[in-house]
Amino acid sequence: MSAYEKVSQHSRFHLLPQTNQLKGLMTIIRDKKTKRGDFVFYSDRVIRLLVEEGLNYLPVVEKTVTTPMDVPFKGVAFEGRICGVSIMRAGESMEQGLRDVCTSVRIGKVLIQRDERTAQPKLYYSKLPNDIADRWVLLLDPMLATGGSAIKCVEVLQEAGVKEDRILFINLICAPEGALAMLERFPKLQIISAELDESIDEQKFILPGLGDFGDRYFGTD
Ligand code: PRP
Numbered sequence: 001m002s003a004y005e006k007v008s009q010h011s012r013f014h015l016l017p018q019t020n021q022l023k024g025l026m027t028i029i030r031d032k033k034t035k036r037g038d039f040v041f042y043s044d045r046v047i048r049l050l051v052e053e054g055l056n057y058l059p060v061v062e063k064t065v066t067t068p069m070d071v072p073f074k075g076v077a078f079e080g081r082i083c084g085v086s087i088m089r090a091g092e093s094m095e096q097g098l099r100d101v102c103t104s105v106r107i108g109k110v111l112i113q114r115d116e117r118t119a120q121p122k123l124y125y126s127k128l129p130n131d132i133a134d135r136w137v138l139l140l141d142p143m144l145a146t147g148g149s150a151i152k153c154v155e156v157l158q159e160a161g162v163k164e165d166r167i168l169f170i171n172l173i174c175a176p177e178g179a180l181a182m183l184e185r186f187p188k189l190q191i192i193s194a195e196l197d198e199s200i201d202e203q204k205f206i207l208p209g210l211g212d213f214g215d216r217y218f219g220t221d
């Protein structure tokens with residue numbers, strides 16, 4: 001079975017519903033002719049969908065409220081506390097999408113950069129909420145290619161006491177190689193992604209991909 005087949009059938013890999021709306025948004029951001037303003041706008045829309053989907057994987061407990069009709073309603077409430085952790089720099093583009101749905105959410109940052117020549121990830125800096133070990137973590141990075149950066153970041157989270165089964169990796173585009181490496185290295189972590197691509201090239205860029213996300217989002221290309 002190919003890595004693509006393994007990932008697409010994996011129980012801990014969750015693709016957003018492949019609606020025409022999502023396909024249209026992804027087509028715009030993948031188009032090399034798309035200008036920066038539109039790239040940011042439409043990426044933000046996909047990020048919002050991803051964050052909303054990620055919240056579906058958090059645990060809930062039963063909660064009964066009384067409606068203005070003085071009738072009880074049996075609903076649910078989120079059980080655990082959450083935080084975001086962005087892999088700088090591209091992951092920072094996803095922070096606002098999380099803040100838009102979780103007011104005053106705590107956000108940790110880990111600066112990991114791929115060496116442009118070797119594509120090996122290097123850890124430069126991390127700053128995490130003090131009580132992160134007690135929280136669910138939405139790990140934010142739009143691109144998963146070899147998986148090296150995200151795997152290094154999960155190791156940083158584990159060193160800080162975060163339990164693997166409380167990590168939801170939220171991602172726009174992933175390559176099968178990277179997604180499989182992550183799922184196999186961390187047997188309880190879940191991945192929520194907008195699209196699963198075909199492969200990576202020799203420079204470890206995702207194909208068909210969208211190029212360098214950080215450069216296109218922050219205007220440094
Ligand atoms: C990109 C991307 C991921 C990483 C993915 O970051 O945002 O962090 O590459 O590649 P990998 O799965 O092979 O590790 P990059 O290091 O290019 O830095 P940037 O965020 O500044 O664009």
Ligand code: URA
Binds near residue numbers: 144145205
């Ligand atoms: N990082 C990106 O921004 N794009 C890729 O295709 C791979 C890593």
